Amino acid sequence: MRFAEIDSTHFPVVIVSINPVNATLAEASVHMAEALQFVRSQTNKFVAVYDLTHIRMVSKEINLQFGKWMEIHQDEFRKHLTGIAYVSPSMITSVILKTIFMIAPPPAPHHAVLGNLPQAINWAHTVLEG
Numbered sequence: 001m002r003f004a005e006i007d008s009t010h011f012p013v014v015i016v017s018i019n020p021v022n023a024t025l026a027e028a029s030v031h032m033a034e035a036l037q038f039v040r041s042q043t044n045k046f047v048a049v050y051d052l053t054h055i056r057m058v059s060k061e062i063n064l065q066f067g068k069w070m071e072i073h074q075d076e077f078r079k080h081l082t083g084i085a086y087v088s089p090s091m092i093t094s095v096i097l098k099t100i101f102m103i104a105p106p107p108a109p110h111h112a113v114l115g116n117l118p119q120a121i122n123w124a125h126t127v128l129e130g
Helices: 025-041 060-072 074-080 091-103 117-129
Strands: 004-007 013-018 046-051 081-087 110-114
Touching: 004 025, 013 117, 025 060, 025 074, 046 117, 060 074, 074 081, 081 117, 091 110, 110 117
Parallel strands: 013 046, 046 081, 081 110
Antiparallel strands: 004 013
């Protein structure tokens, strides 16, 4: 099973589902490369919804690499993303994400941490309607 799946069938809402795997840095790096390629291929703005519902703990190494990747490519993300939503039913994960985003906001004009996928999709449509 792959680290993540990118579902663009609901474009301009793009759902990125993180799979329940014990990912290696190499597997996470494959996702980052695929995600960046997807972003670069878009001519219209969109909202990314990261579904973390089934995520397993990822290593510190992966978290650090993901943060560096977002920082390095933040201008490209800002160019293409109208918003980013993170879905986590875990109160602990939600609080951690919200705290991180107060210090280092995601590279999009709008961002949210929500408890379930339907809420995130509704939020995404609201953001897109502007």
